[in-house]
Amino acid sequence: MSARRIWAALQAYEQTHGSNDGTYWLWFELLWRDNFRMLHRQHGPQLYAARGLSNLPQPSHFPKDFQRWCSGQTGEPIVDAGMRELAATGFTSNRMRQIVASFLVHDLSCDWRAGAAWFESQLVDFDVYSNQGNWLYVSGRGTDPRQGRRFNPTKQTQDHDPQGRYQKVWL
Ligand SMILES: Cc1cc2nc3c(=O)[nH]c(=O)nc-3n(C[C@H](O)[C@H](O)[C@H](O)COP(=O)(O)OP(=O)(O)OC[C@H]3O[C@@H](n4cnc5c(N)ncnc54)[C@H](O)[C@@H]3O)c2cc1C
Structure with missing residues (x-):
């Protein structure tokens, strides 16, 4: 099931029943999902470096x-x-x-x-x-x-x- 399909079903549901906290949060969480996909398109391998996109020091490890x-x-x-x-x-x-x-x-x-x-x-x-x-x-x-x-x-x-x-x- 794709995110688009869920989004379409959400819109159809809201047209019939109105929006509620649940429909809002489901939509909001799907934005996070998309956000992380877009982040990969933008930054690619940099997201896998120890520092990520930051200037923080290298992480320690124990x-x-x-x-x-x-x-x-x-x-x-x-x-x-x-x-x-x-x-x-x-x-x-x-x-x-x-x-x-x-x-x-x-x-x-x-x-x-x-x-x-x-x-x-x-x-x-x-x-x-x-x-x-x-x-x-x-x-x-x-x-x-x-x-x-x-x-x-x-x-x-x-x-x-x-x-x-x-x-x-x-x-
Ligand atoms: C450290 C960490 C690692 C994670 N690793 C994964 C992973 O490998 N695979 C994965 O699918 N999700 C991952 N998540 C996101 C999130 O925990 C799961 O998508 C969520 O637990 C799924 O539960 P649900 O279907 O009840 O989500 P709901 O809260 O009902 O949200 C609906 C849908 O929105 C999306 N979503 C919700 N929260 C997030 C979020 N924080 N980031 C991205 N998408 C989100 C998911 O597609 C989810 O099925 C991770 C979160 C954290 C904090």
Whole structure:
């Protein structure tokens, strides 16, 4: 199913039923998807360089920490739950992808490209444009002027899994 087809169906739906939060967000997320495709047309191989599009220093990397992250054994419960879900099912939500990616890059100070490669080996919905684009975005090496998106695991847990139900499933 193509993004165009979804967009056409969305428009038809809105003409009959009106727009709502759901139709808005579906359209908005499809823009992200297109954005990352366009970014590849514009910048090509530069998106795969260690610095990405930024002037930031080369990323550091700590292989043991990276291994702990891959196997869901960092000691940070929400991150470990997400990484174990990913390993067991090949999928995790967009929210969890952002949390675990941020943790690898901003808390463990590991190379974002190793994280992208791990996702590539695990995701059932792997898509080179969306994966690379999102990793660049989280690590602050894409086009985002904020130069990096750190997600605070404690706040994310309070906001999205306050009763620990998700963590209980995967830990
Ligand atoms: C680090 C990281 C890596 C990712 N790697 C991939 C990947 O390899 N393949 C992939 O398809 N998506 C990837 N995503 C984007 C996003 O997580 C998935 O598209 C989303 O989880 C799919 O769930 P959904 O179909 O319920 O999306 P919904 O939220 O219902 O959105 C509808 C559609 O919009 C698109 N979309 C939504 N969010 C994003 C986004 N952040 N970036 C690009 N497109 C988006 C997808 O096509 C999605 O199916 C990644 C996100 C992050 C943060």
